[in-house]
Amino acid sequence: SSIVLLPGDGIGPEIVEQARLVLAKVAERFGHTFQFSSHQIGGIAIDETGDPLPQATIDACRESAAILLGAVGGPKWDDPSAKTRPEAGLLKIRKELGLFANLRPIKLFDELAEASPLRADIVKGTDILFFRELTGGIYFGESGTSGSGDDETAFQSMTYSAGEVKRIVRMAAQAARGRSNRLTSVDKANVLEPSRLWRRVAAEVMANEFPDVQYDVVLVDSMAMHLINRPSEFDVVVTGNMFGDILTDEASMLPGSLGMLPSASLGDSGPGLYEPIHGSAPDIAGKGIANPLATILAAAMMLRHSLGLTEEAEAIEAAVAAVITDGLRTPDLARGDQSKSVSTDEMGAAVVAKLT
Amino acid sequence: SSIVLLPGDGIGPEIVEQARLVLAKVAERFGHTFQFSSHQIGGIAIDETGDPLPQATIDACRESAAILLGAVGGPKWDDPSAKTRPEAGLLKIRKELGLFANLRPIKLFDELAEASPLRADIVKGTDILFFRELTGGIYFGESGTSGSGDDETAFQSMTYSAGEVKRIVRMAAQAARGRSNRLTSVDKANVLEPSRLWRRVAAEVMANEFPDVQYDVVLVDSMAMHLINRPSEFDVVVTGNMFGDILTDEASMLPGSLGMLPSASLGDSGPGLYEPIHGSAPDIAGKGIANPLATILAAAMMLRHSLGLTEEAEAIEAAVAAVITDGLRTPDLARGDQSKSVSTDEMGAAVVAKLT
Ligand SMILES: CC(C)[C@H](C(=O)O)[C@@H](O)C(=O)O
Ligand SMILES: CC(C)[C@H](C(=O)O)[C@@H](O)C(=O)O
Numbered sequence: 111s112s113i114v115l116l117p118g119d120g121i122g123p124e125i126v127e128q129a130r131l132v133l134a135k136v137a138e139r140f141g142h143t144f145q146f147s148s149h150q151i152g153g154i155a156i157d158e159t160g161d162p163l164p165q166a167t168i169d170a171c172r173e174s175a176a177i178l179l180g181a182v183g184g185p186k187w188d189d190p191s192a193k194t195r196p197e198a199g200l201l202k203i204r205k206e207l208g209l210f211a212n213l214r215p216i217k218l219f220d221e222l223a224e225a226s227p228l229r230a231d232i233v234k235g236t237d238i239l240f241f242r243e244l245t246g247g248i249y250f251g252e253s254g255t256s257g258s259g260d261d262e263t264a265f266q267s268m269t270y271s272a273g274e275v276k277r278i279v280r281m282a283a284q285a286a287r288g289r290s291n292r293l294t295s296v297d298k299a300n301v302l303e304p305s306r307l308w309r310r311v312a313a314e315v316m317a318n319e320f321p322d323v324q325y326d327v328v329l330v331d332s333m334a335m336h337l338i339n340r341p342s343e344f345d346v347v348v349t350g351n352m353f354g355d356i357l358t359d360e361a362s363m364l365p366g367s368l369g370m371l372p373s374a375s376l377g378d379s380g381p382g383l384y385e386p387i388h389g390s391a392p393d394i395a396g397k398g399i400a401n402p403l404a405t406i407l408a409a410a411m412m413l414r415h416s417l418g419l420t421e422e423a424e425a426i427e428a429a430v431a432a433v434i435t436d437g438l439r440t441p442d443l444a445r446g447d448q449s450k451s452v453s454t455d456e457m458g459a460a461v462v463a464k465l466t
Numbered sequence: 467s468s469i470v471l472l473p474g475d476g477i478g479p480e481i482v483e484q485a486r487l488v489l490a491k492v493a494e495r496f497g498h499t500f501q502f503s504s505h506q507i508g509g510i511a512i513d514e515t516g517d518p519l520p521q522a523t524i525d526a527c528r529e530s531a532a533i534l535l536g537a538v539g540g541p542k543w544d545d546p547s548a549k550t551r552p553e554a555g556l557l558k559i560r561k562e563l564g565l566f567a568n569l570r571p572i573k574l575f576d577e578l579a580e581a582s583p584l585r586a587d588i589v590k591g592t593d594i595l596f597f598r599e600l601t602g603g604i605y606f607g608e609s610g611t612s613g614s615g616d617d618e619t620a621f622q623s624m625t626y627s628a629g630e631v632k633r634i635v636r637m638a639a640q641a642a643r644g645r646s647n648r649l650t651s652v653d654k655a656n657v658l659e660p661s662r663l664w665r666r667v668a669a670e671v672m673a674n675e676f677p678d679v680q681y682d683v684v685l686v687d688s689m690a691m692h693l694i695n696r697p698s699e700f701d702v703v704v705t706g707n708m709f710g711d712i713l714t715d716e717a718s719m720l721p722g723s724l725g726m727l728p729s730a731s732l733g734d735s736g737p738g739l740y741e742p743i744h745g746s747a748p749d750i751a752g753k754g755i756a757n758p759l760a761t762i763l764a765a766a767m768m769l770r771h772s773l774g775l776t777e778e779a780e781a782i783e784a785a786v787a788a789v790i791t792d793g794l795r796t797p798d799l800a801r802g803d804q805s806k807s808v809s810t811d812e813m814g815a816a817v818v819a820k821l822t
Contacts, residue, residue, distance in 0.1 A: 197656050227588045227695045248604075248624060253659035260629035264663035267623045268604060273616035298708075300553050303609035307620035334716035338694065339583045352654075356712055360690035 111175035111417055112145045114381070116167065118152040119187075119196060120390025121400035121454075122180025128402035128458030129178060129409040132429075135462045136413070136422050147174075151203070152182025152196035152390075162199030168206055176416035177383045178409060181390035204244050209375035209383055210274070211281050212242040213411070214358045216341075218365045221434050225366030225445060228338070235342040236364055239289065241282035242354025244375055246274045247304070249351045270304040270350065275311040277378065282348035283320040292324040292345035296333045296353055308350065330357070337361050362387055369401030369442045372408035374415055382416040384408040398453045401440040403430055406461055429464035433457065467531035467773055468501045470737070472523065474508040475543075475552060476746025477756035477810075478536025484758035484814030485534060485765040488785075491818045492769070492778050503530075507559065508538025508552035508746075518555030524562055532772035533739045534765060537746035560600050564733035566630070567637050568598040569767070570714045570743065571728070572697075574721045577790050581722030581801060584694070591698040592720055595645065597638035598710025600731055602630045603660070605707045626660040626706065631667040633734065638704035639676040645701055648680040652689045652705035652713065664706065686713070693717050718743055725757030725798045728764035730771055738772040740764040754809045757796040759786055762817055785820035789813065 115130060117123035130146055137144045149167040156162050162182070171177050182196040203209070216238045218226070226233045251267035279295065286293040295312045297305035309327060316325040328336065330353045336343070337360055349357060362371055368388045375383040386404030394400055407430060414423035437450070438460050444451040452460070471486060473479035486502055493500045505523040512518050518538070527533050538552040559565070572594040574582070582589045607623035635651065642649040651668045653661035665683060672681045684692065686709045692699070693716055705713060718727055724744045731739040742760030750756055763786060770779035793806070794816050800807040808816070 195656065201657070227584055229583055229585055232583045249657055251621070251623075255659060255663065257627070260627065260632065262628040262663065262667075263625060264659040265607065265623045265625040266659045267607075267621045269619060269621040271613070271616065272618040276616065298711075300551065301557070301605055303611060303620040303622045307611065307618065311618075331711045331715040334690070334712045335719050338716065338719040352708075353712075355654075355687050356690045356709075359687040360694065360716060363691050363694040 111142070112147070112173065113412075114170050114174040114177045115146055115148045116151045116177060116179040117148060118180040118182040118390065119154055119184045120181055120392045120395040122182070122390055124395075124398065124400050124454050125386065125402040125405040126178060126180040128454060129405040131458055132406050132426060132461055132465070133409050135465045136426065139465055140419070140422050142419070151179065151199045153184050153187040155199060156187060156194060156196065162194055162196050163202045163206075168203070171203065171207060171381060174381045176381050176412045178405070178412060179383055179385035180405065181386065181388065183390050184392040201249065203383065204375060205250065207380060207383065208245065208377035210243060210245045211278055211376045212244040212354065212358075213374040213376065214240040214242065214361075214371070214387065216240065216361045216364060216371065219367070219370060219431070219434055222365065222367045222370065222443060225443070227363060227366060228341070232339065233341060233364055238341065238344045238361060239285060239346045240354065240358045240361065241278055241285070241346065241348040242358055243274065243278045243350045246270055247351035268302065268304050268352070270308055272307065272311045275308050276315055279312045279315045279348055280319065281376070282346050283316060283323050286323050286346040290345040291322070294344055294347045295325070295327045296330050296347060296349035296357065297327065298330050298353070299327075300329065304350075312348070333357055334360060337364070358387075367443055368404075369440065370403050370407065372404050372411050374408070374411045376415060382412065384412040398455060399441050400454050401442050402454050402458050403461075406430060406458070425465060426461070429461045432464045433460045436460070467498070468503070468529065469768075470526050470530040470533045471502055471504045472507045472533060472535040473504060474536040474538040474746065475510055475540045476537055476748045476751040478538070478746055480751075480754065480756050480810050481742065481758040481761040482534060482536040484810060485761040487814055488762050488782060488817055488821070489765050491821045492782065495821055496775070496778050498775070507535065507555045509540050509543040511555060512543060512550060512552065518550055518552050519558045519562075524559070527559065527563060527737060530737045532737050532768045534761070534768060535739055535741035536761065537742065537744065539746050540748040557605065559739065560731060561606065563736060563739065564601065565731035565739055566599060566601040567634050567732045568596075568600040568710065568714075569730040569732065570596040570598065570717075572596065572717045572720060575723070575726060575787070575790055578721065578723045578726065578799060581799070582720060583722060584697070584720060588695065589697060589720055594697065594700045594717060595641060595702045596710065596714045596717065597634055597641070597702065597704040598714055599630065599634045599706045602626055603707035624658065624660050624708070626664055628663065628667045631664050632671055635668045635671045635704055636675065637732070638702050639672060639679050642679050642702040647678070648701035650700055650703045651681070651683045652686050652703060652709055653683065654686050654709070655683075656685065660706075668704070689713055690716060693720070714743070723799055724760075725796065726759050726763065728760050728767050730764070730767045732771060738768065740768040754811060755797050755807075756810050757798050758810050758814050759817075762786060762814070781821060782817070785817045788820045789816045792816070
């Protein structure tokens, strides 16, 4: 299978390299052939081509089986008056490849649970799988500006169609069947017209196609509360693009270790995009201390969702769990005790060693 | 001064009555005259007049010095296909009275800190004052539906004008001067056109009019994270209507006692609206066990912001702190030990007694 690597900016190249080594080890052990090719995205692509998502990158992605992304962005490209920004590359690749579903598992590693900002009794047992709609909603709505002075006005429109709601709700409900069989849909139907459409269409899909899945709806403001005071009560959660952006980032704090969380962006067919949820961390780029585990776990999601290699995915996940149990910690995980922390390369090598 | 009471639904009447008794005591002790009149809003107003905000209520509010609201809504009025809903009354009164700024203080009571879902070392020292824009943004944007089948589409537009941004940023920056002199503005300028306008206009206001106030900007997804892992680092936070709805509710979990949090909604002139942030709690309505303290603290905010009675406001706040220190707990605050919990009336009477 052909895998496109998009290292991107900051720590991106360092962590993607470790994930590549892990995938190469999996190929060797299970007798697969993975072809890797690297392409540009984000700030480095702006520097070298003027475009955060060059056509050559899009073409390579389209022909691939799956895509592994590091991270994009950094202070160098943060000028608000710049013609284009690294994030534009992210938004464009989602849209170009039709990646309408962003999957974000939020699961605690028991050994790291004390790093959670939440009380242990509250966060214990948290295991949520978010489905965030990724190619619709206000992110891609019509926008514009008009007027001047105090009347200068800007707008952007939140839009959803029944078809967009159906396909993401179906994908989330399918996933619920493979888990605890519970789905929660989050909207703001007491205020927003597109949320009222979302709520009605989602209820129809669930009643007609998934009567066996336990289903409920929660308002986005209430969900922001529930994630803090009873996170362990949720199984699969589906929501729109904007609400998903906020709620998944809120939820990413619960495990206490951002460096352990992967994400997958999928369409109906074609390659999926896999990445850690953390950013490009420009402050530690090039120092060899970034935590590669989220990217390695993203590679495991890639094997499962895009290449159909479940056993191989589980082998990577078991290897990551084993190095954590062994006590290996990059500086972000080491907290009080930095003296024993390992480097990016050492962490990657330890995972590879577990796969032997 | 003439004060309009809007008891509303569920526990609303019980808690507003206790706040009224506290205000009456303040009037007696400090030699003021408050005239109270009660009017309808929410579900009860729908039942009796068909309108969640009858014209008589609007007229009474306009002529008043300030408004004290209990809560609106309940399962009885939750039918999504109903012509009107209790919340419509809330949205309309905000707009009718031009209440563009929603103030939400988030402050821990030390004695209740163990009820926080966050670890004590994380939540300690949290003292945030949110300013949520309340009469603009996507809440009041143009909306509509079109098409059918999978192409059925619904939209609603997020809109902000420079004038709307200026007035709320000014109010928040003024408040920052009276506190720790720090202001954080929250937006999604990397994706949304109205957020880019917000960011630019807010920066201009701060540079030109408040160069002495320490100012920074944070993306809404990052803010959802920061509220969980470093809440004590924020002072005053200003944001739009939708983001404010989500972030203030998220933040309301931090103190661990929703029953203690008041809010104020203010315009440039005219009466302000004061209310607890919790809902109508239909499950405990009429049982005499609702916690009246958030409403009593809302009454204190009313004295400070609408009636200019700072000493009186502080007296109420001190009385509330004193009953908490004395160990009085309504059931929502009592947690493990319900045996010693007090009723709504007993809690109100205890606050009144402290004011003697
Ligand atoms: C960088 C930004 C455009 C992006 C988003 O808001 O979708 C990011 O926050 C994310 O969640 O992937
Ligand atoms: C009831 C609802 C319309 C309202 C809002 O979203 O503004 C509520 O959540 C609030 O925050 O006061």
